[in-house]
Amino acid sequence: MTCWETIGAYAFRSLGYGERLLPKSDFTLCQQFTLIGSGLIWNIYFGVLALAFGFFLANALALAKTARSAWVRKPAEWFIFVFRGSPLFIQFFLGYQLFVLLPKNGVELWGITVHTDWLTKAWAGALFVLFLNTAAYSAEIFHGALMAVPKGDLEAADAYGITGFARFRRILWPTMLRLGWPAYTNEAIFLFHATTLVFFSSFPAFRQQGDALYYAGYFADKTYNPFIPYPIVGFYFICLTLLLTWAFSLVNRRLNRHLPSNQRARIRLRPQLIR
Amino acid sequence: MKKTLLASALVALSAFAANAQDTVRIATEGLYPPYNLIDDAGNLAGYEVDLGNEICKRAGLTCEFVQNDWDSMMPNLNSGNFDVIMAGMSITEERKKDRLFSQNYMPPAVSYYVATSADADIKAGVVAAQTGTIQAGHVAESGAQLLEFKTPDETVAAVQNGEADAVLADGEYLQPVVDASGGALVVVETIPLGDGVGAAFRQSDTELAAKFDKVIAEMKADGSINELIKKWFKEKAVLF
Amino acid sequence: MFSYCADPSTLDSTRWMLCYLTSGKHLLFYSSFGTVLLLLAVTAPVALAFGFGGAMAARSHNPGLRLFGKGYTAMVRGIPDIIFFMFFVIALDQALEWGLHQWRCPDWVEPIRNGLEFKVCPAAKVPPSSAPQIWHEVYGFALAVVTFAIVFGAFAANVLYGAMNAVPRAQLETAEAYGMSHRQVFRRVLVPQMWVYALPGLSNLWLILIKATPLLFLLGVKDIVYWANELGSSKTDTFAYPHGDWKLWYFLGLLVFYLAFTRLSEIVLSRLSRRLSRGQATMAGEAMRKAAA
Numbered sequence: 001m002t003c004w005e006t007i008g009a010y011a012f013r014s015l016g017y018g019e020r021l022l023p024k025s026d027f028t029l030c031q032q033f034t035l036i037g038s039g040l041i042w043n044i045y046f047g048v049l050a051l052a053f054g055f056f057l058a059n060a061l062a063l064a065k066t067a068r069s070a071w072v073r074k075p076a077e078w079f080i081f082v083f084r085g086s087p088l089f090i091q092f093f094l095g096y097q098l099f100v101l102l103p104k105n106g107v108e109l110w111g112i113t114v115h116t117d118w119l120t121k122a123w124a125g126a127l128f129v130l131f132l133n134t135a136a137y138s139a140e141i142f143h144g145a146l147m148a149v150p151k152g153d154l155e156a157a158d159a160y161g162i163t164g165f166a167r168f169r170r171i172l173w174p175t176m177l178r179l180g181w182p183a184y185t186n187e188a189i190f191l192f193h194a195t196t197l198v199f200f201s202s203f204p205a206f207r208q209q210g211d212a213l214y215y216a217g218y219f220a221d222k223t224y225n226p227f228i229p230y231p232i233v234g235f236y237f238i239c240l241t242l243l244l245t246w247a248f249s250l251v252n253r254r255l256n257r258h259l260p261s262n263q264r265a266r267i268r269l270r271p272q273l274i275r
Numbered sequence: 276m277k278k279t280l281l282a283s284a285l286v287a288l289s290a291f292a293a294n295a296q297d298t299v300r301i302a303t304e305g306l307y308p309p310y311n312l313i314d315d316a317g318n319l320a321g322y323e324v325d326l327g328n329e330i331c332k333r334a335g336l337t338c339e340f341v342q343n344d345w346d347s348m349m350p351n352l353n354s355g356n357f358d359v360i361m362a363g364m365s366i367t368e369e370r371k372k373d374r375l376f377s378q379n380y381m382p383p384a385v386s387y388y389v390a391t392s393a394d395a396d397i398k399a400g401v402v403a404a405q406t407g408t409i410q411a412g413h414v415a416e417s418g419a420q421l422l423e424f425k426t427p428d429e430t431v432a433a434v435q436n437g438e439a440d441a442v443l444a445d446g447e448y449l450q451p452v453v454d455a456s457g458g459a460l461v462v463v464e465t466i467p468l469g470d471g472v473g474a475a476f477r478q479s480d481t482e483l484a485a486k487f488d489k490v491i492a493e494m495k496a497d498g499s500i501n502e503l504i505k506k507w508f509k510e511k512a513v514l515f
Numbered sequence: 516m517f518s519y520c521a522d523p524s525t526l527d528s529t530r531w532m533l534c535y536l537t538s539g540k541h542l543l544f545y546s547s548f549g550t551v552l553l554l555l556a557v558t559a560p561v562a563l564a565f566g567f568g569g570a571m572a573a574r575s576h577n578p579g580l581r582l583f584g585k586g587y588t589a590m591v592r593g594i595p596d597i598i599f600f601m602f603f604v605i606a607l608d609q610a611l612e613w614g615l616h617q618w619r620c621p622d623w624v625e626p627i628r629n630g631l632e633f634k635v636c637p638a639a640k641v642p643p644s645s646a647p648q649i650w651h652e653v654y655g656f657a658l659a660v661v662t663f664a665i666v667f668g669a670f671a672a673n674v675l676y677g678a679m680n681a682v683p684r685a686q687l688e689t690a691e692a693y694g695m696s697h698r699q700v701f702r703r704v705l706v707p708q709m710w711v712y713a714l715p716g717l718s719n720l721w722l723i724l725i726k727a728t729p730l731l732f733l734l735g736v737k738d739i740v741y742w743a744n745e746l747g748s749s750k751t752d753t754f755a756y757p758h759g760d761w762k763l764w765y766f767l768g769l770l771v772f773y774l775a776f777t778r779l780s781e782i783v784l785s786r787l788s789r790r791l792s793r794g795q796a797t798m799a800g801e802a803m804r805k806a807a808a
Contacts, residue, residue, distance in 0.1 A: 021415060021416065024369075081774070081778075082774065084777075085722075085774045085777035085778065086726070086770050086774055086777070087726040087727070087728070087729045087773060088726070089729040089730065089740070090729060090740075090766060090769055090770055090773065093762075093766050094763070094767065094770060097762060097763040097766065098763070100432075100438065101436070101763070117437075120438055189592065193594075193595035193596070193597075194595070196595045196597050196598070197597065200597065204403070204422045204423055204424050204429075204438070205406075205422070205423045206401070206420065206422055207420045207421055207422075208415060208421055208423070213597070213598070213601075216601075217346070217601075220350075220602075221346065221349075221406075221407055224349050224350050224353055224631045225631075226350065226601060226602035226605060227602060227606070230601045230602045233594075233595075233598050234594040234598050237593055237594050237595055237598070238593035238594060241592060241593045242593075297644050297645050298644050298645045298646075299644075300644060300651075305745075306745065306748075308751065308753045308754070309753050312753065312754070313540060313745060314539075314754070314755075315538045315539060315540050315754055315755045315756060316538070316539035316540065317538075317539040317540040317542070317543040318539075337645075339648055341648060341651065342737075344735070347735070350605060351605075353631045353632045353633060354605060354608065354609055354632075354633040355612075355632075355633065355635070355640065355644075356608070356651075358644070373631060426744070426748070428748035428749060428760075429748075431749070432748075432749065432760050435760070451752065451753060452751055454751075454752075455751045455752060455757065477632055478630065478631075479629065479632060479634065
């Protein structure tokens with residue numbers, strides 16, 4: 001099999017297209033690169049969607065944490081503490097065990113049957129756990145940024161008569177995003193790294209469709225040589241990290257575009273926010 | 276700090292090297308009762324542990340059982356961290372290419388498809404199996420949809436909670452589980468897989484493999500291996 | 516543990532539970548919490564030392580050393596830590612044995628790499644195969660510590676590198692004006708001052724390290740996750756205490772442990788941060804000075 005044929009057969013194997021059986025003998029570098037790259041699709045899927053959904057919940061949580069009413073504030077604080085204070089590994093595990101306990105035939109809610117069995121599948125269940133997890137970490141970042149919004153900005157808003165939701169939407173929120181963005185970039189990078197835990201902790205791989213680490217593990221198991229597949233995963237993740245940094249710096253430039261160039265926040269990678 | 280720690284450990288360790296008699300280190304998984312398990316006192320036990328100790332006694336070897344993950348068995352065997360694997364490993368043509376097997380110490384047995392009902396779809400449905408086992412390989416090729424887990428008990432749990440339609444594993448492992456389920460689990464179908472279970476060695480370790488082979492043949496001849504099988508696998512066991 | 520535990524099948528539920536929770540296996544489970552704490556206690560200083568070395572290398576004037584330092588500090592940014600854990604242990608083990616083999620058995624003729632096998636002379640085996648199991652476990656634990664320290668040392672190097680750069684330039688210049696050499700400035704001014712800048716990052720790193728301990732079982736150490744998995748899985752009559760799948764409860768226990776440990780660490784670290792801020796030319800230090808006056 002030439003390398004092109006291999007790519008044709010396995011490039012979308014992780015989604016269930018192409019060759020049904022994984023290679024069994026005569027392993028080539030091309031096979032390893034193709035299949036592990038195919039698995040990377042899942043890492044990107046988990047990372048992008050968890051980040052996108054998590055962003056909204058994070059904003060809500062950050063606001064709830066600033067609320068005066070303890071009824072709003074306390075749950076948000078506890079949510080953030082539980083998800084930031086425990087290992088993601090354990091969260092995945094508990095998540096899977098809980099989803100499995102849900103009734104198989106769905107739950108009757110107001111006469112409508114809500115199906116729950118899809119939650120035990122990695123594509124939904126793991127995404128849900130990652131979504132909650134990144135929301136908690138991002139909420140902490142956004143809360144910190146919200147607290148750091150300069151007093152002068154708010155006074156200026158008051159002077160212009162901007163109040164209530166308009167003040168939040170036009171003054172507070174953009175400044176919060178701008179201040180929090182470098183840290184949020186870090187969170188995004190480490191979220192992508194965390195996606196490798198999905199099939200590793202508790203969610204079973206279905207029809208041998210897994211992420212990059214799953215296929216690397218398959219090759220390490222078959223070839224007894226961990227020194228090739230795992231560095232390939234590393235290589236893919238370096239590329240992914242560079243791509244992500246670039247995309248986030250574009251947003252960062254837009255958020256800072258009104259500022260003189262020497263006052264702009266630069267994105268510096270600090271590994272302060274992994275799980 | 277790390278250097279001194281390592282250095283002092285090395286010095287301490289080289290003191291043992293003086294004892295010429297090499298210990299044969301036997302690895303097992305400890306999660307596959309009754310083949311191998313960790314008993315309630317926290318020690319390794321099971322059929323393979325009893326058998327391994329008996330083989331070593333008869334062959335005049337000093338042996339020690341160590342516990343190791345199923346996933347990392349072969350890399351550790353090849354890099355010499357232990358010398359033998361006795362972990363319910365089925366003998367297959369594919370595996371014979373990269374490791375040496377003793378003759379089987381469990382007869383070629385059948386694997387069971389176990390499900391919650393007898394009409395479970397094992398041809399095209401979702402079948403759970405442990406990663407890296409011959410059963411997992413069989414499911415992948417059978418046309419059913421393979422659901423992989425790291426440990427054997429997770430595969431059974433997957434059937435009990437409806438994740439999978441059926442589980443495929445060694446009959447000896449599944450039989451007690453089915454018995455204990457009180458009718459909740461049933462055997463759907465049985466298929467012969469592999470040439471029985473044997474001990475695995477590095478390909479260059481022909482001498483050690485020959486020693487094990489000889490004692491296993493001896494134990495088959497005098498019937499003592501059947502006694503051990505009966506002790507651990509109860510009355511339904513297939514004997515030599 | 517208790518005398519009536521001899522035959523568990525005859526016990527009522529309270530006593531059964533009591534016996535169950537004090538079985539030998541459970542005692543091993545409880546002691547594995549000690550293993551995790553020990554790993555943290557040993558790894559934290561070693562990782563800090565690695566980080567210190569990495570940060571110094573990254574600031575070095577020697578371009579080769581600087582490249583190495585920068586590469587080391589950058590490595591954890593691009594690659595998930597779990598990837599390192601997957602093959603570092605076996606790499607370290609083989610590297611060590613290979614080195615010992617060269618040193619102790621120079622006359623050995625057989626190839627070390629033979630197909631899939633990696634075979635060194637018996638004198639170079641670490642630990643020797645005749646060593647009692649405890650030494651194999653100590654060795655496995657040491658490998659785990661070193662692997663953890665290399666990976667988290669890279670994180671620490673990041674933090675310390677930033678902290679060294681954060682010490683006000685004027686302080687160093689003043690020291691130079693007093694005639695101190697580079698070395699003296701580094702030792703007497705830079706290092707004592709940088710801790711307060713490094714503390715937020717290092718606190719974070721400590722919390723990260725706590726949360727990374729469930730990966731310990733990847734490195735072949737029987738930790739709390741291993742035992743929770745083993746004890747929680749359903750047990751048939753082969754065992755003295757048969758039960759169903761109880762994993763959920765064991766893992767809930769682990770969750771509580773980690774949350775409590777994190778909370779405790781946060782409290783201690785915030786106290787430490789106040790201690791270190793005393794007398795420092797930072798906002799926090801200034802606030803403390805004013806409050807005292």
